[in-house]
Amino acid sequence: MKNKTSSLPQEGEARPSRCPDNSAFKQQKLPAWKPQLTIAAVLSSFFLTGVFCLSVGVCLIISANSVREIQIDYSDKCSDCSKLRENSSNWNKECHCSVNFMLKEDMLGDVFMYYGLQNFYQNHRRYVISRSDAQLLGRNVNIQKSYCAPFTTYRNGTPMAPCGAIANSMFNDTIDLFYNLNSSVIQVPLLKTGNSWWTDKNVKFRNPKSYNLSSAFAGTARPPYWQKPVYLLDEEDERNNGYVNDDFIIWMRVSAFATFRNLYRRVRRIRQFADGLPAGNYTFHISYNFPVTKFKGRKHVILSTVVWSGGSNPFLGIAYVVSGTAATLTGFVITVIHLKLRKKKTFFQK
């Protein structure tokens, strides 16, 4: 189109007459659909939209209501630990706390365990960019050039692996879930892999190539806030260690909002947990490492099931219902207006 319009008519030598072509395009007589806001079109559009939105909204609300979710704020319950963490010099002191809760009904289906953070501005511009994707791909790159600063190297020049503020501030609480069944405590089996996107795990994050992981990261150092180097993130599972550690990958996918949750574990559906979590008393055993008081943040642990329409957030359904209603109402109003109008002026509305 651009070309068509910008090329001005070149006077053809061969054409004896300068009479312009009588083509539909040049004479601006292309057959056109002229959207006429006739009453039928208008009303049908409003009512159809209304009906559609209402039905979608109802479906969404129903499905959102089927989601079971429990969210526990443990920043207060582990106040001792949080006080300890306030002082950064105690970073290597361990602190544990446990949180009890009761499931009143079964959580059926896949149960996901999230940790939630509040007021943590992971979406801060300089935080978001403070990473080196190339390093995480296992390439040997000069991270000095990347946006990782100031978390690139130590003073002595040892590069950090992984570099950048995101990696440095990785969430490092460990949370275990115990099922208290008749005074016996059963640890709920949790899956720590398969939580991240497949593409992240298999394409976007790669460990440096070497015969073993520790040698791959030789010459690098852990980020300052970390307690252990990256190749010790998961000592049990070789395929979940280093950069391809699921927890790490999930953390590296920065959240959109200051209050967010990240998938931490999935309940492994075996034995009595084959159908999900049965109702009863549970306990979280939390190794409290991640300080949140500094930024007035809070920490949650969340158990939730998932449906096709996402989580328990009913907003979308409600929004659909509301807009559907609005559209239908507008339709009625327009009908009324039209009926009134038709009596008054008749000459143009046909």
Added chain:
Amino acid sequence: MADPIRWARYRWQRLISTEGREGSSSNSSNKCYQSSKTTGKHRIVIPCLGHFKEEYEKVSKLYMNNQIRTTKYTLLNFLPRNLFEQFHRVANLYFLFLVVLNWVPLVEAFQKEITMLPLVVVLTIIAVKDGLEDYSKYKMDKQINNLLTKVYSRKEKKYIDECWKNVNVGDFIRLSRNEIIPADMVLLYSSDLDGICYIETAGLDGETNLKQRQVVRGYSEQVSEIDPEKFSSRIECESPNNDLSRFQGFVEHSNKDRVGLSKENLLLRGCTVRNTEAVVGIVVYAGHETKAMLNNSGPHYKRSKLERKVNTDILWCVLLLILMCLTGAIGHGIWLSRYSEIPFFNIPEPDGKSIPPTLAGFNMFWTMIILLQVLIPVSLYVSIEIVKLGQIYLIQNDIDFYHEKTDSTIQCRALNIAEDLGQIQYIFSDKTGTLTENKMVFRRCSIAGQEYCHEENAKRLESYQEMDSEDEDSADHQCGSLTHRSKWRGHDCRAVNKPLNRRSLNQLSGSYPALVREDGEGDVPHSGHVAFSSPIETDVVPDTQLLEKFSQISSRSYQQSEEAGRKLSLETTYITDFFLALAICNTVVVSVPNQPRQKMRQSSLGRMPIKSLEEIRQMFQRLSVRRLSSSPLPSVKESSSESPNSFVSKLSIFRMKLASPALDGAAQRAAECHSTDSPEDSQVPQELDTVNVAAGCEHNSAVSSIELSPLPKLCYEAESPDEAALVHAARAYKCILQSRTPDQVTVDFAGLGSLTFQLLHILPFDSVRKRMSVVVRHPISNKVLVYTKGADSVMMDLLRTASEGTNNSEMEQKKIKERTQKHLDDYARRGLRTLCIAKKVMSDAEYAEWLNHHFLAETSIDNREALLLESAVRLETELTLLGATGIEDRLQEGVPDTIQALRKAGIKIWMLTGDKRETAVNIAYACKLLEPDDRIFTLKSQSRDACALVMSKILEGIQKNTSASKKTSRKLGSVSPSPSTRAPGFSAGLVIDGRTLEHVLHDSLQNIFLELTEKCRAVVCCQATPLQKSIVVRLVRNKLKAMTLAVGDGANDVSMIQVADTGVGISGQEGMQAVMASDFAISQFRHLKKLLLVHGHWCYTRLTNMVLYFFYKNVAYVNLLFWYQFFCGFSGTSMTDYWILILFNLLFTSVPPIVYGVLDKDVPAEILMQLPQLYMTSQKSVAYLPSPFWITLLDAFYQSLVCFFVPYFTYCGSDIDIFSFGNPINTAALFIILFHLLIECKSVTWIHTVVIVGSILLYFVFTLAFGATCKTHNPPSNPYWIMEKHMTDPVFYLVCLLTTCVALLPRYLLRVLQGTLFLSPVLRAKHLDRLTPKEQREAIKRWEDDCIVNCRVEFQATSGSSSSATGAVSEEESIASVLPTSKAPLQACSRHGLVEDTSFLPDIQDESGTTNGLNSEKNIFLNSAKETNSDTFGSNNSCAKVSMCASEEGSGAVSLAHKAGLNSVLCEEDALMHFTKSECCLKPKSSNC
């Protein structure tokens, strides 16, 4: 916006070009090439030959050679220079600033490289466009530079082929027929015997008629071709300048003799040599210094009103941007200060510390500016440009603008003001050639006070009127038998007429003349169109009465009738002279068609078979001898020896002329005519007469039979159509202009044979004198005769007045003058163009004396123009009035209709013309500019004060009228015979003449004048000079802040066209100057209707809608980012990948608005044409008032809110990551923005569909591909696999759907409500489109009635004319008459003004009917007026009585008007005319006293 910068750039260019004379921007206006250090005011040209060699080397270095370069760039400087030019656009600078800003690490928001992308893309597009344009120019230049021409080579001692580019100043160039002149050169030799060369200047100014050029005096007598080796003169002339019509200088021979040079000696680059076998000239200006090149100012750029408005809105956007950035900065500061210690998501500086919140906020401000930069639409300018190109393309291709007869269509010369066409409030129109056809048709004439109506001629014209539209050629057949016209002209001339086109614009400007010739016409020796030669102009049916009288002349020549009355004989003389004057007093070139433009030699010579060069030489010598002879009778002798034919014919006419007075014994008549004649003259012929009667008779018939046969082949090429019309008229009476050379004119008179007049002088027409004269020596009486023709206003003052007592012939003269004046007034009233023809007989002594003075004037260099003028004025006195002619200039097809439509569209139309008042007013009526029931105010004051007084009185009157009660208006309505279609509202017209205009345009009166004109429906300015026209336009444009359009066709309209916002040129018969200066060139006035009503409306609405949409789009999109800042601590994060962010504007949503801007059609063309009222919406810029702008912005805010917050609440608290959150927002935004466009579109064609669907597909393809491939593209953003993931997620679709629906709902609702409740006219018109044709017609009619009702309400109709205005008149006049008066009438009448207050005749066309009824009254009235006049005459001096008369007439007229109801106009008119006349009469009187 960029004016200071432009200025700076201009200065810079000038600097560059004067330093390195290479002057790459050579097409930019005229520069002074030679500064004073070289040659001062003059340039010296010397040939590079012989003894001049040394000086030549010295001088020629300073001059340019003939190589031209119109390109702006070279390969080397293209990039820097183009960039330099592009960065003059403020928007580009802004984006450059952003790019630079992004390199500051502290504030960087994007990756450094990405910010550059939009800028680079925009710059590249423009650079490529410029580069291509420049390249085509380069190719053209090269072609031209390599054209061959014959240049004299010193080495080889002959003319050799040389490229144009190698031609230097001082070179001798030899050109053959039909070759193009490569540089400006002084003509030194022409193969033509008279030293004449004809050139066709079509390549320069588009005028197809031939121009004569003359060999430099002194060289023309040379028999052989000039030998460059022997040329030993130096030429001194002006420095190069761009004035095509001026060239001054002299040739200094080796003996220090100087010969003056004028433009007659200069051959201009780009013109074509015609009719002349070979010419030789010496180059004086070459290359860029040629006049043609200096005139080539290149395309001009105007900035449209809309664009200016867009700029202010962009400023609003900047303000908005700053506001948003400030919000971000403050927000960031506050957010940071909430934390007592650094949170670890806030990255410390490299030194481990964190910057204080205030500083961080400050930095954030700049970051935000980078982030939100898209708010200022960088692509807007590019898009606007592209859209304008598209619109222009469509305008140019509109088949309705195609005019078959001239095979021309519209040309848009200014590419960027198409939308101004939609906002025109004032149209300033020329009359001649613009409203009229400029085909001058001889209608009537008055000779010696006797009128000849030419009824048959009128009938013929009427029959033409009908057939004109079908086929002129058929009419041709009809009339062909009546006149000596062969048919070829009808076919060929028009067919070959090559209209201007885009290419030839370039040629016209002088740079590419040669190529066009090559294109096709080159081989044909001549096939040019002969201007002013359509059959309607050439055919004149003679008036039977006059023809009878005329035939008596020829019969009387041998049938001496004793009883012929004195009166008749006197009349005969008059008639003879009259037609001689018609035939001679002009500058018409005669050519023969089948030997194209070979001028006709004297027939006796021309028919001689020329065998050898020797014979030619002999002939030439003979001729020159005769030319130089000055003794009284040698020519007779010689011609007798040469050919008996001419001798006899001369004798016969001579005898005829003088016999009658002698026989009558009324010697006074002869004495009057030949007052200074020596007595011998009257005796000699008588003898000759008797001797030769018999011989004359015989030979006559022979001659006529021979000479009549070539008649049909004569082609007249005139400079002005009037001239052509007169020559053709003379031809119809068998007074045929046979040939014209610089020193003789041959006229074949009434079958009496050829008369060869020795042409002594031509005093050409100029607008100051308003007349032209020729001085000839009569071949028989051998007296010097001056024939003058000119406007009656000036001519009447130049007539001979009684010097002593009341001589009989004096009385006769006076009578003739009075009668002729009456006829003239009558002609003017009929809308005819009038010319007075007069003659004067000079004695040799008188002539010699005058000649002396004239020669002095001619040879002076410095003050030549003024001296020549003075000399001319000295000659043109004491004239004897012969008669007057009335030439009709018919209205163009469809003019009244167009004017009515434009008027309905709310456009005020002014007519600015140089014609006299009566003609102008009549044309104004004919073309419905003024309507019968309009009240006409005529402003005609001699002084400024009077003018002011009159105007304020009129205004007062109007105001009183407007506030008058409705009752009176109704009363008037019932009285007035106005057609039912028009509301009987108040409407007034203002007529003002040139002299009054002068006063009115003075600073102190401007305001009141404008106030007055605003009250008037139409304004007619007559007798306005070109300068006044432009001043008027500028006044309205600047003071009223109105959009003006000037339309004209001639050179006199150029200044007005240039001043107006939009200049429209009509490519008519008067050359191409107007077209060259215009922004749009059309071939017919009626095309203006579609141009404005349809294309103007479309272009304007399209562009405004597109611009608004652009703002909407950017605001809506950028706000998404802004809202996100509230959730990321105002840290400047973008939730969309940067690439997608940038490409969103550049790629995904850029084409649909362009298509929308080019193709959208709110109302179909037919309805726009039928309902001109619709134009008002665009005229008042309804679509682009502040309110739509802000509504659009509000809507944009709303939509961005929806588009952001629906996904926000949906994903709030979930584990969504930042780019996955951005993706649905972005996608929804795309849909919203594109569907918004769809809602706004008034018509959706397949192109729209393709583009919109294509955009959506492109977006998805791009994001999918991007998401699949970029594992780690340049950090930090990383949309890897996000789109893919979302495509499988139903929530994504649901979110997009809901967002799109909710966001567009209000806009949709708004449109729905507009379509039902608040229907705008445009929408109503749109509805019409759906109706069946019949319903449509009814609806339109209903609409018009509606509109009239509205009008009625609007213009509170007014009461009957006048009482107040009358009061004003009489009051004013009484003041004037009381004033003491002095001698000189002009100054004395300082305080006298005349206002007329009239309501016009209902039907001016039906003159015969209505006028008759009125006549009686009128006459009585006139008589009474005369009486009063004469009373005062006796008692008082000139001024007082004039004003008195005027006042009497004025009040008389008014009272009469009351009596007669409405039909007082004519009386009024006459009163005024009488007034003018009396004024005229008085002037010479008083000077005598």
